Amino acid sequence: QSVLTQPPSASGTPGQRVTMSCSGSRSNIETNNVYWYQHVPGTAPKLLIYRSNQRPSGVPDRFSGSKSGTSASLAISELRSEDEGEYYCTSWDDDLSDPVFGGGTKLTVL
């Protein structure tokens, strides 16, 4: 099982807003930055959010990240069919001295 906990699935219709959660602990999310990656099977994972709420250039502002305490969340507004894929949260864990991943949330656009 993964150190960070994510719901296995999420869904929405085009144009909707979807949020997905990532739950951790004091040793990771509460004291370190959270990163979100989008992974479409067969392609390389892509960085969506860095330092909990920053977007790399080229990532649409439809994607936003936030963090509070031991949890983080990723929101996608104006959902599009091309947003389908798997979304992973990661963070550094001070106790393990390793990066830790969530199990991923599979997003389906209905």
Place this chain on the structure above:
Amino acid sequence: QVQLVQSGPEVKKSGASVKVSCKASGYTFGSYGINWMRQAPGQGLEWVGCFNPYTGETKYAQKVHGRVTMTTDTSTNTAYMELRSLRSDDTAVYYCALELYIREAWFEPWGQGTLVTVSA
């Protein structure tokens, strides 16, 4: 631009070894650590380990510790991950990625992935 290109798919027997390469371009090799992740069928991404070309230090996940070695060849700007004593649960797509900051989980970019299939 910064790019990581990995070697092709591999099929190995249980107990054998595999060596996956990750050729880097577009930046000064050695400026960033190189991490390896994998995704087994139906599973999520899993961190496998990292190599810091600047210090030569390595760190491996407990699950593969003792069976994995990560190295680099600075003459060809290539990183390698060798996994020995392969088991069926090592079947996965393996990715290399640059670690942009130490003690963060900031990986960008990633290689295209290398499928390693372990057969009985």
